Amino acid sequence: MTISNSRCIQTIALLPLLMLLTDSIGARGMCFDEFVISGDNLYPSNQPDGKRIVLVPGKTETWKQCQSACVNGTTRCHSWTLFFENATQGLANNCYLRTDDYWNPQFVHGQKHLTVASGVNCKSPPATALPNAPPPNVQFSWDHVPVFIHTSNTTGPFNDQALQIMAKFPIVTIEKYQGPNSGYHYPAEKWVCCEEDRIVDTLKSVKKINPNITGIFYYNMVLDYPQYRLHENFAKNESWWLHDQFGNVVKVGINAGAHNTKDLLVYDTTQEAVSELFMHACLDLVPSGAVDGCFVDRPVDGLPHQNMTTDMSVNLMASHVTTLQAFQEQLKRGPLIANHGYGMPGVNAAMIEVFRPTEEDIMLLQWTADRGKLVEAHMVGGDCTTDEGIQDHLAAFLIGAGNYSYFGCGPWFTSTSIDSQWKASYDKPLGAPLGRPSKTKSVYTRKFASGTTVHFDCSTNKGTIDWAKSPEMKQYADDLIY
Template structure:
């Protein structure tokens, strides 16, 4: 059946209204990062493969946001294990900014060797996910996957999260790789019965994480996908606090239909009082070999030139507790600490609902007028 996207657009904006000012349906949550419309709400998500952040870098992060996820491999040249590096970094950042919420990256499906927990996983071959032919299911031929249908695997995983968050200095856990778990192509690898068991295991590990961490710690998961055929909605909204939309306007999610779907997800989750982390891209990523050959200064200029469209699309949909991330990767030299003039402009709360005309959107903020055309990939932000 052919989908009438214009009709869908009209229905979406009729049914999902962007509320003027504060989102009246969102309940204040003490464990959320403190939110403000004063400027573009920015979050950070990165790993520094060398040592911990320098004093200058830590001050930069702590004074520009109060919401950061520290990635796998952070501080790997200074610390043997990611768990120790994230713990020390969390202490450093929270000392500089007591309101900082630091999120512990802990992949829900892939066994990364930089974690101390990897050593325990290595001791349990019965936990390693296998294909129907009995061979290990490896990503890129080297990373084992967790058999989430195994209750002992889930208990081990949740215990690691508990140690980092409840016993440690982090404020929540980043549960990565949900789209990889639910991909329908896995049925051919695991068989239908195993596939269904692992889908149930994914549901179970989210619920078990919530029970172990309690209601006053953050659970962030990745996430929503609008990319065909792996289109995934916000299926864990009830059990989690936050969702990441990682491929906003990039990685085959750059069609007007995909961007609209992601904007709908931002609105829906925001109106439910949830945190939404939008990872936007400057038109290239670390996977683009030609772009990566360019000097850093050239990449910076290109990112600065291309920021208007993804930022405008974000602002049109953003609700309270929505955060913007903009870089071309997840390690420090991929633009993770780059800063743009738009982030220093006064924004203020939204003054009215978004107004649509075809694929065009307009939205007024106290200190900015935002216009975006999803079809032509054009946008304008007029700062008042």
């Protein structure tokens, strides 16, 4: 593919007005380094700032078809995409990327659902092409599978046995449902403050066992959960609440699974005072010694859209990005885990909330890790209670993992034992990877310093892990031979 007088554009620019671009753009040589993703479909896009919009419904190019288009330069993929106009410096080189099947469009224009997502595929620029946040100050080792735990106990404090298990994980995140009456199975009006204290107390208990763990505080950037002290401060000033184009207070609810929420307020982070309030809800916990970093849910998706103009939605999204960038500056090398914020510049960590054993998710993990980010890959599907049940996911993870990549599975909250959270596989020898994975036909292979070898077949989404013998078992085998 020949590109003349062109450069690869990685910035996202959002236009407040939507226009339809057709094939009149032509299939001339284009840099396809940027694409947008909806579901499993991948769509490149390349237009100058101020004109970067593609709104072509009805197209069905698949991931592989668009990869071929990218390589051969013979066709152009299309998409429904909404971009920011006049991207600010804070949004420069910003990329959002989601590939899971549960994509929720961020904006709705009339009856057309519009997604905001971007990433880099073939002809990927080096990691330095995107602004990097400082590397996270966390434990990381290839000696064994790098893992994390993200959970909470809806019945009260974890018992000693559970704390011992949690203390084995280098990263421990406590979710919003820690303690009774914290929101699980209760209507919002019965939730009890203050979740901040319950999370801090839990992390302190884990750190008494292992002071080297990284403690992570969870909260949501959209939903004002009433069990937090943050809610008590936020609710005092109605001018801080998000309002729609008619001046009405925006309220959001979730009625899915165990969630039973309705009429929750939304943070209007376009206001500096609200942005500061949100940041300090976590930052002020760091001096406790229990909290080393923060997990921010819904930073790039799940934004309210009812009765919101495109400009209002765009500004809210932009304020999320700039808030988290300022947040990271104050947190310094503490991990700031932005859920789905895979390419967000100036933020040093992200979670793949729905990590599946697929080539697409392997690529997403590699792409994010190559940008120097801490990546939590949270397994969904399979059976998280057994080593056999996680094998395909774990194999996919090990194929794509980089430095600061961590694997995890299990529910966000529990009322029973967490014994199954720690797997025998996590104790087996791994060692640093001996290079990038290789691929023969549909099978990826990656070897590790211990002798462990991992295979993953993209045609079946099945993986195998040939674990190296532990030093003790190797010595035992050598003794038998001699």
